[in-house]
Amino acid sequence: MFFVDKPYISEFFKTTLRDNAIPVVATDMAKQLDLYGQTKLISEDEAVKIVQDKDDTIIYTTSENSIGWISKHLKFxxxxQKIALFKDKVKFRELTRSIFPDFYFKEVLIEDLKKIRFDQLPLPFIIKPSVGFFSMxxxxxxxxxxxxxxxESIFVQIEQIKDLYPQxxxxxxxxxxxxxxxxxxxAVDAYYNSIGEPVILGILNHTFASDTDVSDRVYSSSKVIIENNLEEFTDFAGKIGKLAGVKNFPVHIELRRQTNGTLLPIEVNPMRFGGWCTTADLSFLAxxxxxxxxxxxxxxxxxxxxxxxxxxxxxSVVVLDxxxxxxxxxISSFDYDKLVSNFENPLELRKIDYKxxxxxxFLFTETxxxxxxxxxxxxxxxLNEFISTNAKMA
Structure with missing residues (x-):
């Protein structure tokens, strides 16, 4: 059974649900997302009973917002617990410590950020929410x-994003x-099958503008990217899956290959492929x-x-953050036509309510x-060249 939730589900995903009679849990949010007629809906009580009767139920979520429902209704x-191993980045580092024993990480409560002994931290380092999403x-x-x-930026951004997503x-x-x-x-879309074996569904290279860039702007896939990494990434995913003991479990893996060839995980996002119906939809388009x-x-x-x-x-999928x-x-408008004109073969444009x-x-392209x-x-x-501002900003 599948869960649908905010912030977005694609028309392609809606069609997949309808045309293949995939059961969708009829949460309050599912009823608000304009699913196509004839989509197979099941009640929340029925969803709970299905999991009670069949421990290895195939479950997929379009959004991590649905994790809250799973935590509340499937406690038995x-x-x-499997989701938490991946969603909580501290728990994930602890889970994989046996594979990566020399990897440095440290959890810090928000109220202790200003008390940290900076001289005891390895430079450079990354800091991010222990439970996070979308490079926020x-x-x-x-x-x-x-x-x-x-x-200073962290405290400012906290005020901006604190109400966007569930805890x-x-x-x-x-x-x-x-x-x-x-x-x-x-970035790797994959799932662990009914016996815990990893199956790779997509591999994308995350390209950055500079060494300091941490944005999600461009992800690209190609024949070369997949062929050069498929075997190694499958083995990599298998090691992590074995530690976690997961089956029938979709994941979106982010990892890096160091200059010495070593693979290190950045994070593994549970129960979904790329957020906002992006990377999996790109695999279909490509x-x-x-x-x-x-x-x-x-x-x-x-x-x-x-x-x-x-x-x-x-x-490629271009994230227009x-x-x-x-x-x-x-900001009064965004010139999507001007944006699209800069690409030789745009495949699909998805406009989002940027307010x-x-x-x-999101723009899907072939280049x-x-x-x-x-x-x-x-x-x-x-992206300033694509926006218009209110008169008072002129």
Whole structure:
């Protein structure tokens, strides 16, 4: 059974639910998300009974907002505890300590941030909410001057984001400080099947504008990216899954390959693929198979066949986060047509209510590898060229 929740579900996902009669739990939020007619809805009581009768129920959530429902209604099952192993970044580091014994991390309560002995921290380091989402509250610190600015920024951002998501999705009660992981970053959509084996459904390279960039602006997939990493990432996911003891469990893994070849996990997001129906939808747009359905039906992509004819192409999702530096209330419009005109083969544009969420939208694109400049341009942009401001800002 699947759960749907805010902030967003795609038309592709809605179609998948309807056309394949996938049971959807009829929460109050599910009733507000304009699911297509003939979607198979089941009551919350029925959902609980299904899990009681079948311990290894296949469950997927479009949004981590649904974790709250699972924690409340499925306490009798091990699933809430398995989710917590991944969702809480401190618990995750403790879980994987046996694989990565030399990795530095430290939990700090929000009220203790200003009391930290800076000279005892490894430089550079990353600080982020222990329970977080969507790069919110994530900062890289390389020196003492940055540390002071970072603490100030954290408290400012807390006020901006504290009501956007449930506590199970984003909590600013505590933060984790951990060593900075260098190297190429990747995002992996996968699931652990009924016997705990990992199945990879997508691999994307997370490209950054600079060494200090921690944004989610561009993720790209290609034949080369998948072929070069599929075996190694499958083995990597298998080790983590074995420690956690998970089955029928979808994940979105973020990891880096260091210059010496070592793979280190950044985090593993439970019960979903990429947020906002992004990376899994991109796999369909790029390669023609449906990751949601593959998980539900326990199928494995035939990557040899899937990647035929994809030579020389980059398939990307561009996250149009509000990096303008301008208060959203002072932004009167975003020029989506101008944005799209900068790409040679846009596949799909999704506009988001940027007054409600800190993102203008998502753009899915196909780009020739030798035309990477169009992706580089949007990486370097603060998006100011696409917005108009209220008259009082002129």
């Amino acid at each position: 099952n091990c699933l809430p 509250g994530v900062y890289k610190v390389s020196n003492y001057a940055q540390w002071g600015d970072t603490i 199970q999705v984003l909590s600013t009660r505590s933060f984790i400080i951990e060593q900075c992981i260098d190297g190429d970053e990747f 390669y023609g198979f449906n990751p949601y359905l593959y998980y539900y039906q326990q199928k494995k992509p035939d990557w040899h066949e899937v990647l035929k004819g994809k030579e020389g192409k980059l398939f 509000n990096s303008t530096g301008i208060d959203v209330e002072d 409600k969420y800190p993102v203008f939208g 020739r590898e030798d035309n990477f400049i169009e992706l580089k341009n949007i990486l370097d942009s603060d």
